[in-house]
Amino acid sequence: MRAVRTSPAVPVTRGKKPEKISIAHRLRRSDLLLFLTALALGGIGVLAIYSAEADYRQLYAVNQGLGLAAGFTGAVVLALLDYRWLGRHLRFVYGVTVVMLVAVLVAGFSVNGAQSWIGIGPFEVQPSEFAKPLSIVVLAGYVAANSFAHNMTFLKALGIITVPVLLVLAQPDLGTAMVFGAIFVAVVFVGGARWYQLAGIFAAGCVAVFIAIEFKILEDYQIARLTSFLDPQSVPGVSYQVENSKMAIGSGGLMGKGLRSSGTLGDLGYLPEDRTDFIFSNLAEKVGFVGSLVVLILFFLLVWRVLHAATISRDRFGVLIAVGVATMLTFHALINVGMAMGMMPVTGLPLPFVSYGRSNLLVSMMSVGLVQSIVIQARLKSEGNPRT
Template identity: 40%
Template sequence: MGVFQSMPSLGRRSLVELGPRIARLHWPLILVLTGLAGAGVLTLYSVSLGDMDEYAKTHLIRYFIGAGGLFIVAMIPLRVWLSLAYPLYAAGIVLLLMVPVFGEVVNGSQRWIAIGGFRLQPSEMMKIALVMALARYYHGLEFERVSTISGLLAPLGMIAVPVGLVFIQPDLGTALLIGFSGVAMILLAGLSWRYILVGVFAAFFGIAGGIQTGLVKAYQWERVTAFLDPTYDPLGANFHANQSKIAIGSGGVEGKGMLEGTQSQLGFLPEKHTDFIFTIFGEEFGLRGALLLLGAYLAVFLLTVHVARSARSHFGRLMSLGIGVTLVLYVLVNTGMVMGLAPVVGVPLPLVSYGGTVMLAMMGGFGLVLSTWIDRDQDTLRTRGWKTDRLIHP
């Protein structure tokens, strides 16, 4: 008792404030996130032919570290994250600028920075930082300016800089995800559909120009060609995609059972522990298992939307929606890729694929969602001109 009384008043007040915040945590969301990480542990155990130490154990440890980070982020008041949004975005840009100088080259791409015994992928952290920064920007912007040229210049620039820095690594898949997440934030802020149509045409001509000028590499364009024509180069560019579809189809409704997947266990698939992990899951647990896994992702998204609907803060609701949309984009691109519905790009399945930075980034992002939930009743944050309740409250 004497020790507690000797603590500074600020420390005592912090402890008093911590209790109610813990009580207000959104436990259903935490439970579903834990279930997804558990699915990753099971699949990675199978990928390693029953060896827990190769991937599964590390994945589990990373989840517990990420869960600790999620808890810490959730305990920090939303107003603090509002003030840190721009600094965190700037830090992410600095890290991306460091990649060409200090980054490690793995499989022909320079995407990682070694910090001690940990390899950090700044592009994954940038996805969350960009969502925060755009939410902060629109938090202070009058709704009437959302669909004006002056109101669009800053967010487009904020999106273009990290997209360009990631594209030159080269990492087309992550660059596209960052770009899509940023554009989704602009749409959620209430951008007029006229600008959306103009943007679609601009993107089409931009891609065509990139192909003509050589900005899009030959192997990247070959992936698009392979996607459009499944019979193209079946033993080369289309080999992995075809093997993935065979594996998922062979799982049927029930699946072949854990450790029983032939396509995966016999080495027909590359990057089984990262990009193609959904293929392994589909082959071994079948259609039922795949639908259950996708249902868990849908549950996370719907819970995130629920958090956004409940928030009185413009910053909190827009940031929460942005993180939910980012998760959906991850899942759609990854599962579409392995099922032949999208070109093959290097995009992991969040919380299931093996990868430290992706795990920490996503858990940190959902920590922000939980912070929004805890402070959902607060209306003390500045909310000038927020007139887009129709986007969340139909």
């Protein structure tokens, strides 16, 4: 795995050395709207979690608030660093990714049927969440340094993403594995993959899904989620969750029942996982169509600014990282909202920035920080700064 080619070094000249770029100067070159949008979604998440929990509401909300603060701090730190450093250490990044995913299989513990969590001191961490942006970096670095004119390039890129996918499926976590698949398709497509290469992976994916269902490679509850989406009456338990979710969304009406309202489906215990998987349903019931639309608009703005970073990046590595992050956030949001509305199968994917869970919140915020690094480096370079 070759390191990403970076811009030629600045010629050494006699005389005064270039002045060091201050932290304040770098931050002024960041995308303020991107930061504000991410913080707004995170703040909405804290409010939604507080309104969803009848018991321990303050504990969950405070935990999420602390996660938001830690995530934003990490995002600022990443924004100030040069993302191209990662491109020079792809083997190390990939090694960390694989080791994390293996460690959770060896020493992790299960939550809701998936061994996806591992204890680190007083904290509970979900390594598969952190593996997503790390895999984006590795895949983007490899694709940026190679050409898809050779089929071997495509096969090696597929191999890079297959290892974390198989380790995630072993937990088993089908939803997260699907996120890796979406990231792979987006990055190689923008990276210049040929149409027949993409068609081949699509056909192979269809065959793999058929085999997994036909030969019961997937867990029973995973098959139940897929079949209940195709035939809601086939699995009453799963369809019950989705039907109640749709009822909660519809009962919110135009303006909602209010964040502090009582007697909602969530308060009465009819809305499952109303602070995680089905938090959008909880929000829609409390803030109505208008509030839900605001949340969706914020997601649109966020993804737009991430893709804008791809358009101003001065190298392929930055472009592909931004595309990968945009795909990760978009896929999560589409699946989660679609799941709440009964338009997608129940996969357990959280709504970025909003659903309860510090691992996903940290990863979402720090991914924004990585994109901010691309923006800052591009803007500094456009100013002709010799230190970029």
